[in-house]
Amino acid sequence: MKNTTNPTEPTELTKCQCGAITVNIDGNDYSMLPKTFDELFPNQNSAEIEEKFFSCNYCTNHWGVDLCGCGSGELFQKCYNNLPECKRPAQSIENGIKSCYSDNGWG
Ligand SMILES: [Zn+2]
Numbered sequence: 549m550k551n552t553t554n555p556t557e558p559t560e561l562t563k564c565q566c567g568a569i570t571v572n573i574d575g576n577d578y579s580m581l582p583k584t585f586d587e588l589f590p591n592q593n594s595a596e597i598e599e600k601f602f603s604c605n606y607c608t609n610h611w612g613v614d615l616c617g618c619g620s621g622e623l624f625q626k627c628y629n630n631l632p633e634c635k636r637p638a639q640s641i642e643n644g645i646k647s648c649y650s651d652n653g654w655g
Protein backbone atom coordinates (compact mmCIF):
# COMPACT_ATOMS: atom_id res chain seq x y z
CA MET A 549 0.00 0.00 0.00
CA LYS A 550 2.62 2.44 -1.07
CA ASN A 551 0.27 5.15 -2.22
CA THR A 552 -0.62 6.14 1.32
CA THR A 553 2.92 6.59 2.50
CA ASN A 554 5.45 9.26 1.87
CA PRO A 555 8.12 7.82 -0.46
CA THR A 556 10.77 8.42 2.12
CA GLU A 557 8.89 6.75 4.96
CA PRO A 558 10.84 3.72 6.10
CA THR A 559 9.65 0.15 6.36
CA GLU A 560 11.06 -2.84 8.22
CA LEU A 561 12.20 -0.91 11.24
CA THR A 562 14.65 -2.85 13.35
CA LYS A 563 16.82 -1.99 16.30
CA CYS A 564 20.21 -3.43 17.12
CA GLN A 565 21.78 -4.16 20.49
CA CYS A 566 24.17 -1.30 19.81
CA GLY A 567 21.19 1.04 19.91
CA ALA A 568 21.13 1.90 16.23
CA ILE A 569 17.96 1.65 14.20
CA THR A 570 18.03 0.18 10.71
CA VAL A 571 15.27 1.01 8.30
CA ASN A 572 14.49 -0.15 4.80
CA ILE A 573 13.57 2.44 2.20
CA ASP A 574 12.86 1.25 -1.31
CA GLY A 575 14.98 -1.82 -0.78
CA ASN A 576 17.95 -0.04 0.75
CA ASP A 577 18.99 -0.33 4.37
CA TYR A 578 19.97 2.71 6.37
CA SER A 579 21.21 2.75 9.93
CA MET A 580 21.16 5.59 12.41
CA LEU A 581 20.86 6.47 16.05
CA PRO A 582 17.35 6.82 17.52
CA LYS A 583 17.94 10.56 17.86
CA THR A 584 18.64 10.86 14.15
CA PHE A 585 15.74 8.58 13.34
CA ASP A 586 13.33 10.77 15.29
CA GLU A 587 14.59 13.83 13.45
CA LEU A 588 14.32 12.25 10.02
CA PHE A 589 11.03 10.47 10.55
CA PRO A 590 8.87 12.48 12.95
CA ASN A 591 5.88 10.28 12.10
CA GLN A 592 7.59 7.25 13.58
CA ASN A 593 8.39 6.45 17.17
CA SER A 594 11.83 4.97 17.72
CA ALA A 595 10.85 3.78 21.19
CA GLU A 596 8.36 1.33 19.70
CA ILE A 597 10.87 -0.47 17.52
CA GLU A 598 11.68 -3.94 18.65
CA GLU A 599 15.30 -4.70 19.44
CA LYS A 600 16.16 -7.88 17.64
CA PHE A 601 19.54 -7.60 15.98
CA PHE A 602 22.85 -8.40 17.62
CA SER A 603 24.83 -6.56 15.03
CA CYS A 604 24.10 -4.21 12.20
CA ASN A 605 25.82 -2.11 9.57
CA TYR A 606 26.09 0.67 12.09
CA CYS A 607 28.23 -1.18 14.61
CA THR A 608 29.98 -3.68 12.36
CA ASN A 609 30.60 -1.66 9.21
CA HIS A 610 30.28 1.90 10.50
CA TRP A 611 27.63 2.67 7.93
CA GLY A 612 24.95 5.08 8.98
CA VAL A 613 23.28 8.29 7.96
CA ASP A 614 24.82 10.02 10.97
CA LEU A 615 28.25 8.41 10.71
CA CYS A 616 31.31 9.84 9.02
CA GLY A 617 31.88 8.74 5.43
CA CYS A 618 35.47 7.73 6.09
CA GLY A 619 34.31 4.72 8.04
CA SER A 620 35.88 5.77 11.32
CA GLY A 621 32.64 5.12 13.17
CA GLU A 622 32.65 8.68 14.46
CA LEU A 623 29.54 10.80 14.06
CA PHE A 624 29.39 12.81 10.85
CA GLN A 625 31.09 16.18 11.33
CA LYS A 626 32.53 14.93 14.61
CA CYS A 627 35.37 13.08 12.94
CA TYR A 628 38.80 14.61 12.80
CA ASN A 629 40.53 12.35 10.31
CA ASN A 630 40.34 15.18 7.78
CA LEU A 631 39.92 12.80 4.89
CA PRO A 632 37.99 13.74 1.74
CA GLU A 633 35.40 11.15 2.79
CA CYS A 634 34.82 13.03 6.04
CA LYS A 635 32.95 15.72 4.11
CA ARG A 636 29.93 13.48 3.72
CA PRO A 637 28.07 11.01 5.85
CA ALA A 638 28.40 7.30 5.23
CA GLN A 639 24.81 7.22 3.99
CA SER A 640 22.27 9.85 3.11
CA ILE A 641 18.55 9.97 2.57
CA GLU A 642 17.40 13.14 0.90
CA ASN A 643 14.02 13.85 -0.63
CA GLY A 644 13.58 10.29 -1.73
CA ILE A 645 16.99 10.24 -3.38
CA LYS A 646 19.20 7.79 -1.64
CA SER A 647 22.93 7.70 -1.78
CA CYS A 648 24.96 5.11 -0.09
CA TYR A 649 28.69 5.41 0.16
CA SER A 650 28.93 2.19 2.01
CA ASP A 651 30.53 0.02 -0.61
CA ASN A 652 34.26 0.17 -0.87
CA GLY A 653 34.35 2.72 -3.69
CA TRP A 654 33.17 5.57 -1.44
CA GLY A 655 30.71 6.59 -4.14
ZN1 LIG B 1 24.41 -2.44 15.69
Ligand SMILES: [Zn+2]
Nearest residue numbers: 616618627634
Ligand atom coordinates in the same frame (compact mmCIF):
# COMPACT_ATOMS: atom_id res chain seq x y z
ZN1 LIG C 1 35.97 10.78 9.01
